Amino acid sequence: MQAPDFQAFQHAFGRHLRDPQHTPRPPGVPARRMQVYNELLFNNLTGFLDACFPVCRSLLGETRWRRLNRTFYRDWKAQSPWFRDIPGEFVRYLNAGGIRQPMPAWLPELAHYEWAELAVDTMDCPISAHDPAGDLMSRPIVLNPALLNLSYAWPVHRIGPDYRPRRAQPTHLVVYRNAAELVEFVEINPVTHHLLTLLGNAPNSGESACRQLADELQHPDPARLQAFGSALLEDFHRQGIILGIQP
Amino acid sequence: MPQQFLRPPPAAGRGALPGRLAQGAGLGFRRELIAELKSGVPEAISFFELAPENWAGMGGRSARDLRYFTERYPFVCHGLSLSLGGPAPLDETLLRQIRAFMHEHGMTLYTEHLAWSADDGQLYDLLPIPLSEKAVKWTVDRISRAQDILGRRIGIENASYYVAPPGAEMSETEFISAIVRQADCLLHLDVNNIYVNSRNFAFDPLAFLDGLPLERTCYVHVAGHYVEADGLLIDTHGAAVIDPVWSLLDAAYQRIGDVPTCLERDFNIPDLATLNAEVGRIAERQAFAAGKRREAA
Numbered sequence: 001m002q003a004p005d006f007q008a009f010q011h012a013f014g015r016h017l018r019d020p021q022h023t024p025r026p027p028g029v030p031a032r033r034m035q036v037y038n039e040l041l042f043n044n045l046t047g048f049l050d051a052c053f054p055v056c057r058s059l060l061g062e063t064r065w066r067r068l069n070r071t072f073y074r075d076w077k078a079q080s081p082w083f084r085d086i087p088g089e090f091v092r093y094l095n096a097g098g099i100r101q102p103m104p105a106w107l108p109e110l111a112h113y114e115w116a117e118l119a120v121d122t123m124d125c126p127i128s129a130h131d132p133a134g135d136l137m138s139r140p141i142v143l144n145p146a147l148l149n150l151s152y153a154w155p156v157h158r159i160g161p162d163y164r165p166r167r168a169q170p171t172h173l174v175v176y177r178n179a180a181e182l183v184e185f186v187e188i189n190p191v192t193h194h195l196l197t198l199l200g201n202a203p204n205s206g207e208s209a210c211r212q213l214a215d216e217l218q219h220p221d222p223a224r225l226q227a228f229g230s231a232l233l234e235d236f237h238r239q240g241i242i243l244g245i246q247p
Numbered sequence: 248m249p250q251q252f253l254r255p256p257p258a259a260g261r262g263a264l265p266g267r268l269a270q271g272a273g274l275g276f277r278r279e280l281i282a283e284l285k286s287g288v289p290e291a292i293s294f295f296e297l298a299p300e301n302w303a304g305m306g307g308r309s310a311r312d313l314r315y316f317t318e319r320y321p322f323v324c325h326g327l328s329l330s331l332g333g334p335a336p337l338d339e340t341l342l343r344q345i346r347a348f349m350h351e352h353g354m355t356l357y358t359e360h361l362a363w364s365a366d367d368g369q370l371y372d373l374l375p376i377p378l379s380e381k382a383v384k385w386t387v388d389r390i391s392r393a394q395d396i397l398g399r400r401i402g403i404e405n406a407s408y409y410v411a412p413p414g415a416e417m418s419e420t421e422f423i424s425a426i427v428r429q430a431d432c433l434l435h436l437d438v439n440n441i442y443v444n445s446r447n448f449a450f451d452p453l454a455f456l457d458g459l460p461l462e463r464t465c466y467v468h469v470a471g472h473y474v475e476a477d478g479l480l481i482d483t484h485g486a487a488v489i490d491p492v493w494s495l496l497d498a499a500y501q502r503i504g505d506v507p508t509c510l511e512r513d514f515n516i517p518d519l520a521t522l523n524a525e526v527g528r529i530a531e532r533q534a535f536a537a538g539k540r541r542e543a544a
Contacts, residue, residue: 003334004379004381004382004385005379005381006376006377006379006381006382006385006412006414007334009377009412009413009414010333010334010363010366010374010377011334011366013366013374013412014366014367014370015366017370018370027413028412028413028414029410029412029413030410032477032479033409033410034410036409036479036481037372037374037409037410040372040481041370041371041372044371044372045371076368077367077368077369078368078369078371079368079369080369081300081328081329081338081341081369082300082301082303082304082328083300083301083327083328083371084301084305086371121307121308121309122305122306122307122309123306123307124304124305124306124307124310125306146306146307177307181307181308181311
């Protein structure tokens with residue numbers, strides 16, 4: 001079926017809004033009035049981006065940041081109707097590649113790290129029934145569901161005006177919402193990241209997760225790994241990364 | 248890069264609240280106001296309005312705060328992203344999410360702008376629909392489908408705009424009237440939008456008001472706006488309501504009675520006492536209009 005003709009106007013209007021510098025103003029639309037829309041829509045979008053990515057913005061500088069915002073609006077057809085998903089769409093855009101503007105190699109990961117705080121703060125996830133006092137080694141562990149167990153190639157949590165890394169440095173971070181519903185960040189080592197991944201993949205007791213970990217790492221002293229794991233899980237429990245065990 | 252974009256399933260176990268109707272005067276619900284509102288909702292405020300796009304499907308503090316207030320006050324659901332007149336397929340997933348969200352919080356009224364906001368991607372703002380016969384039919388079909396999915400009539404709001412799409416085949420009031428009649432939907436009347444458009448396009452706001460299918464009015468908006476250096480009015484919801492808009496609200500009440508009315512304030516948000524005084528001015532006008540109608544009856 002052929003699209004109704006009024007939609008030709010809508011598509012021309014949309015193309016111009018996305019790229020006012022390079023696409024013609026739709027016929028019959030006065031420049032002054034078009035300018036109102038160009039400013040309203042782009043400012044609306046950048047409001048959401050500025051609020052989520054203060055570090056990316058300050059490190060890129062205003063001109064390069066706005067240029068990146070503009071190519072995002074022009075090239076990335078965000079589908080989510082939720083405004084809070086705009087930052088997530090921007091992170092996907094940065095990570096999808098194909099951006100011609102030069103930018104620091106760590107920028108896509110830094111943006112992801114800044115987005116993670118918003119994502120965890122607003123994540124809608126049920127808390128499973130759990131026994132907060134049970135033995136973490138012997139029964140399947142219940143993780144905090146409002147949690148991201150993240151790995152980055154760059155030390156994203158240290159990047160700032162005084163530190164722009166030139167070499168990658170694998171970094172593992174747990175971002176989670178605590179009992180007071182505040183977002184916490186904890187840096188962890190690769191083995192701990194691996195253990196947390198095992199616990200996140202399937203219901204696993206501490207003992208079984210540590211055994212799996214020892215197998216996968218071909219650890220020379222599995223008993224030591226069990227002791228290490230037990231202490232670590234207790235720590236996670238105190239921090240609210242682990243809620244308890246399945247009842 | 249981390250593969251952690253998937254949205255977790257919605258939280259279970261939050262019981263649905265009984266449906267409640269908004270009445271009287273209300274205020275747009277905003278995160279900036281929550282701390283103040285928790286220490287006491289001022290008496291003029293009888294209900295709140297929110298955009299589902301900013302509140303549905305969220306967990307954490309946001310969900311807990313919202314639930315605290317929906318347990319105590321009626322809320323109206325006022326959408327932003329449905330793109331009723333837009334060229335992309337109607338977002339039926341969004342409609343089902345809105346339906347579940349309204350059920351969970353006991354909301355009984357959903358309204359959207361008579362506008363479009365997406366082409367082949369979201370544009371995230373409201374744009375004017377060309378006033379053509381084909382656009383009427385297109386929009387009516389989409390409103391009908393939305394009403395089927397939501398299981399209720401929806402209200403459509405007369406929007407503010409800065410461009411009149413070329414090639415109009417009818418007036419805006421004819422466009423709105425045709426859609427409301429054919430879709431069998433309700434009218435969400437925004438008096439500030441009428442005023443802003445009447446100034447920017449030099450028409451008589453009262454005549455426009457009288458051209459609308461007012462008997463279908465389910466809900467009213469009132470707000471402030473911004474005047475640019477060259478005199479163009481911008482519908483910012485960032486200032487106090489001005490007298491000509493209050494007068495237009497009075498004129499509307501004379502015609503339709505005291506329909507539930509919300510004060511929209513989205514920028515330069517003042518303290519709650521100031522907002523309460525403005526909501527109070529709505530409530531006074533409603534009481535006055537109700538008295539007049541009783542006298543006349």
